Amino acid sequence: MKLLFSLLVVICCLFVSGTGIADAQTISTVAEGWAGNSVNAVIFRKNSIASWQGYQFIAFYDQEKNVVLGKRKLGSAVWDTRKTQYQGDATDAHRSISLIVDGAGYLHLSWNHHGNALNYVKSLAPASLELGEKTAMTGRKEDNVTYPEFYTLAGGDLLFLYRDGSSGNGNLMINRYELKTGRWIQVQDGLIDGEGKRNAYWQMATDARGVIHLSWVWRESPDVASNHDMCYARSADGGKTWEKSDGEKYRLPITLATAEYACHIPQQSELINQTSMFADKEGRPFIATYWREAGQDVPQYHVIYKATAEGWKTVNLGFRKTAFSLSGTGTKSIPISRPQILAWKQGNRQATALIFRDRERGDKASVAISTNLLQGHWKLKDLTGTSLGAWEPSYDTELWKNNGILNLYIQKVLQVDSEGKANVGPSPVRVLEYRLTKYKNDAKN
Structure with a gap:
């Protein structure tokens, strides 16, 4: 009891001291994690945190590059952590850990990928932190894996997405x-085909009806500056068949010539890859990213969405003032993070929240909230009181989907350009809870 009381006191102090978390509901510290690059805090972690039936789980690399798991009861500040028998090359920021829980409560984990054989394990029992031995999934095309991502489906099944191939030449x-x-069964072998000339960098979401929404940018070479366009597809049968937003069926695989283009964006536009998308309860897709519009110097955050039958729309948030350029290969040191997006209906208005980090705001975790996307008015708020370095947002997707509660993975990390390693020690891994309910009920904004 004394330990729990002490932890609660520390948490309360964080709110009033201004040294850590500002204007948030709760903050809990899990343990110390690797911070020499952004591998623990990249946006394409699907997921860094996952919940199931009153429990929440987390995964990260520690300073010795061990894969560490954590578990708590939802709402508790006390975590049970376990150093697993597995390690990864944490010095490569591509090699992030992806975690999910299936409908029966078993943890599924994949980690340490950048063009190498699949690393996949499952827990030995429901809600257990004890992991079994590494195993294959289907055994087909599992020798050149990058960007492993898990997603949940209605009924408790899971989806696993990854790239087979390399940057500029890979298939989904x-x-x-x-x-x-x-x-595990293979649903798609090369759903999006780069035809040996390019590859797709995707983001995906599932809606309440079980429809899968997929969007992606094309990249023509390993140079990030060759990113271009934003494309879209959806599936209502678990990924077997795919269609465009107007219902037109795709003939698979999807290629450059056959894709639906939600927004045309040329190369050399500072368009970033692997951002985020969200599908609301009505199945409307929303995509968040950033790029520099023609004739402008400053890359801005954008929301691309299709909320009606009128076609795709793009909103430029327009609040940034500092220019930068994307070019070259490897993981970049970028002054802003890739954004996460959440959306919901507020009466007859479309409300949206964009979670991001920007050096203009001191590299804090920040959120931009609009209670009327069509009008484009955004309120900016910092969620942390201090810098998070090169942090990018990832969150417990199941907790938001089921309970409307946002739990963010928070850790200060550094990133040196082109897979460099910063000479720093570990930093605290935290979970920040921030409730957007007050904005959902704010009808005057």
Whole structure:
């Protein structure tokens, strides 16, 4: 009891001291984690945090590059952590850890990928931090894996997405975990085909009806400056068949010539890859990213969405003032993070929240909130009181989907350009809870 009381006191002090978290509901510290690059805090972690039936789980690398798991009861400040038997090359920021929980409560984990054989394990029991031995999923095209991502489906099944191939020359693969059989099956072998000339960098979301929404940019070479355009596809049958937003069926695989273009963006526009998308309860897709518009010097955050039958719309948030340029290969040291997006209906208005980090705001975790996307008025708020370095936002997607509560993975990390390693020690891994409910009920904004 004394330990718990002390922890609560520390948490309360954080709110009033201004040294850590500002204007947030709760903050809990898990343990110390690797901070020499951004591998623990990249946006394409799907997921860094995952919840199931009153429990929440977290994964990260520690200073010795061990894969560490954590578990707590939702709402508790006390975490049970476990150093697993597995390690990864944490010095490469591509090699992030992806975590999910299936409908029966088993943890699924994939980590340490950048063009190498699949690393995949499952917990030995529901809600357990004890992991089994590494195993294959389907055994097909699992030798050149990058960007592993898990997603949940209605009924407790899982999807697993990854790139087979390399930057500028790779294809999107999709596997499905069947809860009834406990087996993985291959749903798509190269859903989006770069035709040996390019590859797709995607982001995905599932809506309340079980529809899968997928968007992506094309990259023509390993140089990030060759990113271009934003494309879209959706599937209502677990990824077997795909269609455009108007219902037109795709003939697979999807290529440069056959893709639906939600927004045309030329190369050399500072367009970033692997951002985020969200689909609300009505199945409307929203995509968040950033790029520099023609004739402008400053890359701005944008929201691309299709909320009606009128076609795709783009909103430029327009609040940034500092120019920068994307070019070259490897993980970049960029003055802003890639954004996460959440959306909901507020009466007959479309409300949206964009979570980001910007050096203009002291590299804090920040949120831009609009209670009327069509009008484009945004309120900016910092969620942390101090810098998070090169942090990018990732969150507990299931907790938001099921309870409307935002839990963010928070850690100060540094990133040196082109896979460099910063000479720093570990930093605290935290979970920040921030409630957007007050904005959902604010009808005057």
